[in-house]
Amino acid sequence: MKKILTYGTYDLLHYGHINLLQRAKAMGDYLIVGLSTDEFNSMKGKKCYFSYNERKKMLEALRCVDLVIEENCWEQKISDVKEFKVDTFVMGDDWKGKFDFLKDYCEVVYLPRTPEISTTQIKKDLGEKKN
Numbered sequence: 001m002k003k004i005l006t007y008g009t010y011d012l013l014h015y016g017h018i019n020l021l022q023r024a025k026a027m028g029d030y031l032i033v034g035l036s037t038d039e040f041n042s043m044k045g046k047k048c049y050f051s052y053n054e055r056k057k058m059l060e061a062l063r064c065v066d067l068v069i070e071e072n073c074w075e076q077k078i079s080d081v082k083e084f085k086v087d088t089f090v091m092g093d094d095w096k097g098k099f100d101f102l103k104d105y106c107e108v109v110y111l112p113r114t115p116e117i118s119t120t121q122i123k124k125d126l127g128e129k130k131n
Protein backbone atom coordinates (compact mmCIF):
# COMPACT_ATOMS: atom_id res chain seq x y z
CA MET A 1 0.00 0.00 0.00
CA LYS A 2 1.53 3.29 -1.17
CA LYS A 3 1.12 5.95 1.53
CA ILE A 4 0.99 9.66 0.79
CA LEU A 5 1.39 12.48 3.35
CA THR A 6 0.58 16.15 3.11
CA TYR A 7 -0.01 19.03 5.56
CA GLY A 8 -2.08 22.16 5.68
CA THR A 9 -4.51 24.49 7.40
CA TYR A 10 -7.42 23.82 5.02
CA ASP A 11 -9.47 26.84 6.08
CA LEU A 12 -11.71 27.89 4.38
CA LEU A 13 -11.78 24.59 2.49
CA HIS A 14 -12.08 25.29 -1.26
CA TYR A 15 -11.65 23.52 -4.60
CA GLY A 16 -7.95 24.43 -4.77
CA HIS A 17 -7.44 22.32 -1.66
CA ILE A 18 -9.61 19.55 -3.09
CA ASN A 19 -7.56 19.57 -6.33
CA LEU A 20 -4.39 19.12 -4.29
CA LEU A 21 -5.80 16.36 -2.11
CA GLN A 22 -7.26 14.44 -5.07
CA ARG A 23 -3.99 14.63 -7.01
CA ALA A 24 -2.05 13.56 -3.93
CA LYS A 25 -4.36 10.58 -3.37
CA ALA A 26 -4.05 9.60 -7.05
CA MET A 27 -0.31 9.12 -6.46
CA GLY A 28 -0.94 6.23 -4.05
CA ASP A 29 -3.49 4.22 -2.10
CA TYR A 30 -3.73 5.94 1.28
CA LEU A 31 -3.67 9.67 1.97
CA ILE A 32 -2.74 11.08 5.35
CA VAL A 33 -3.34 14.78 6.01
CA GLY A 34 -1.45 16.56 8.79
CA LEU A 35 -3.97 19.23 9.74
CA SER A 36 -2.62 22.33 11.45
CA THR A 37 -4.06 22.68 14.96
CA ASP A 38 -5.46 26.02 16.09
CA GLU A 39 -2.38 26.52 18.27
CA PHE A 40 0.01 25.80 15.38
CA ASN A 41 -1.93 28.14 13.12
CA SER A 42 -1.34 30.91 15.66
CA MET A 43 2.38 30.11 15.35
CA LYS A 44 1.98 30.26 11.54
CA GLY A 45 0.30 33.64 11.93
CA LYS A 46 -2.92 32.25 10.45
CA LYS A 47 -6.32 33.06 11.95
CA CYS A 48 -8.76 30.25 11.14
CA TYR A 49 -12.49 30.70 10.61
CA PHE A 50 -13.24 27.04 11.48
CA SER A 51 -11.81 25.24 14.51
CA TYR A 52 -9.47 22.27 14.21
CA ASN A 53 -12.35 19.83 14.90
CA GLU A 54 -14.59 21.47 12.30
CA ARG A 55 -11.78 21.43 9.69
CA LYS A 56 -10.97 17.81 10.58
CA LYS A 57 -14.62 16.78 10.14
CA MET A 58 -14.70 18.34 6.66
CA LEU A 59 -11.48 16.66 5.54
CA GLU A 60 -12.59 13.28 6.94
CA ALA A 61 -15.76 13.55 4.83
CA LEU A 62 -13.67 13.63 1.65
CA ARG A 63 -13.44 10.29 -0.18
CA CYS A 64 -9.79 10.95 -1.04
CA VAL A 65 -8.69 11.44 2.60
CA ASP A 66 -7.97 8.29 4.63
CA LEU A 67 -6.54 9.70 7.86
CA VAL A 68 -6.26 13.13 9.47
CA ILE A 69 -3.54 13.68 12.09
CA GLU A 70 -2.63 16.80 14.05
CA GLU A 71 0.09 19.07 12.79
CA ASN A 72 1.41 20.72 15.96
CA CYS A 73 4.81 22.00 14.82
CA TRP A 74 7.15 22.40 11.83
CA GLU A 75 9.49 19.73 13.17
CA GLN A 76 7.21 16.67 13.18
CA LYS A 77 7.46 15.74 9.50
CA ILE A 78 10.42 13.34 9.66
CA SER A 79 8.91 11.44 12.61
CA ASP A 80 5.51 11.35 10.88
CA VAL A 81 7.09 9.97 7.68
CA LYS A 82 8.82 7.26 9.72
CA GLU A 83 5.85 6.48 11.99
CA PHE A 84 3.35 6.11 9.14
CA LYS A 85 5.87 4.54 6.70
CA VAL A 86 5.12 7.23 4.13
CA ASP A 87 6.25 6.66 0.54
CA THR A 88 5.56 10.12 -0.86
CA PHE A 89 5.30 13.58 0.69
CA VAL A 90 3.22 16.03 -1.36
CA MET A 91 2.71 19.80 -1.09
CA GLY A 92 1.58 22.57 -3.40
CA ASP A 93 4.44 24.27 -5.23
CA ASP A 94 4.14 27.43 -3.14
CA TRP A 95 6.28 25.31 -0.82
CA LYS A 96 8.71 24.20 -3.56
CA GLY A 97 12.07 23.28 -2.07
CA LYS A 98 11.05 23.98 1.54
CA PHE A 99 10.73 20.29 2.46
CA ASP A 100 13.54 18.78 0.35
CA PHE A 101 15.16 17.55 3.58
CA LEU A 102 12.49 14.83 3.53
CA LYS A 103 14.10 13.33 0.38
CA ASP A 104 16.34 11.29 2.73
CA TYR A 105 13.20 9.53 3.99
CA CYS A 106 10.65 9.48 1.15
CA GLU A 107 9.81 10.83 -2.30
CA VAL A 108 9.03 14.58 -2.24
CA VAL A 109 6.60 16.03 -4.80
CA TYR A 110 5.44 19.63 -5.21
CA LEU A 111 2.26 19.93 -7.27
CA PRO A 112 1.12 23.08 -9.08
CA ARG A 113 -1.28 25.14 -6.99
CA THR A 114 -4.74 25.98 -8.34
CA PRO A 115 -3.87 29.57 -9.29
CA GLU A 116 -7.13 31.48 -9.17
CA ILE A 117 -8.45 30.53 -5.74
CA SER A 118 -7.25 31.29 -2.21
CA THR A 119 -8.85 31.82 1.16
CA THR A 120 -7.49 35.39 1.14
CA GLN A 121 -9.28 36.04 -2.17
CA ILE A 122 -12.54 34.50 -0.88
CA LYS A 123 -12.49 36.70 2.23
CA LYS A 124 -11.69 39.77 0.09
CA ASP A 125 -14.53 39.05 -2.37
CA LEU A 126 -17.02 38.43 0.46
CA GLY A 127 -15.96 41.67 2.12
CA GLU A 128 -16.52 43.61 -1.12
CA LYS A 129 -19.98 42.06 -1.65
CA LYS A 130 -21.00 43.10 1.86
CA ASN A 131 -20.08 46.77 1.32
Ligand code: C2G
Binds near residue numbers: 036092
Ligand atom coordinates in the same frame (compact mmCIF):
# COMPACT_ATOMS: atom_id res chain seq x y z
N1 C2G B 1 -3.19 24.78 -2.28
C1 C2G B 1 -3.33 24.63 -3.66
N2 C2G B 1 -4.01 25.55 -4.36
C2 C2G B 1 -4.56 26.64 -3.75
C3 C2G B 1 -4.43 26.79 -2.35
C4 C2G B 1 -3.73 25.84 -1.63
O1 C2G B 1 -2.83 23.64 -4.23
N3 C2G B 1 -5.23 27.55 -4.51
C5 C2G B 1 -2.45 23.76 -1.53
C6 C2G B 1 -1.24 24.31 -0.81
O2 C2G B 1 -0.12 24.40 -1.67
C7 C2G B 1 -1.04 23.26 0.29
C8 C2G B 1 -2.48 22.79 0.59
O3 C2G B 1 -3.29 23.22 -0.53
O4 C2G B 1 -0.28 22.16 -0.21
C9 C2G B 1 -3.03 23.39 1.87
O5 C2G B 1 -2.94 24.79 1.77
P1 C2G B 1 -3.00 25.64 3.13
O6 C2G B 1 -4.14 25.20 3.94
O7 C2G B 1 -2.84 27.09 2.77
O8 C2G B 1 -1.66 25.13 3.85
P2 C2G B 1 -0.52 26.03 4.53
O9 C2G B 1 -1.14 27.04 5.41
O10 C2G B 1 0.37 26.45 3.44
O11 C2G B 1 0.17 24.99 5.52
O12 C2G B 1 3.66 22.31 7.24
C10 C2G B 1 3.02 22.76 6.06
C11 C2G B 1 1.93 23.75 6.38
O13 C2G B 1 1.04 23.22 7.34
C12 C2G B 1 1.17 24.14 5.11
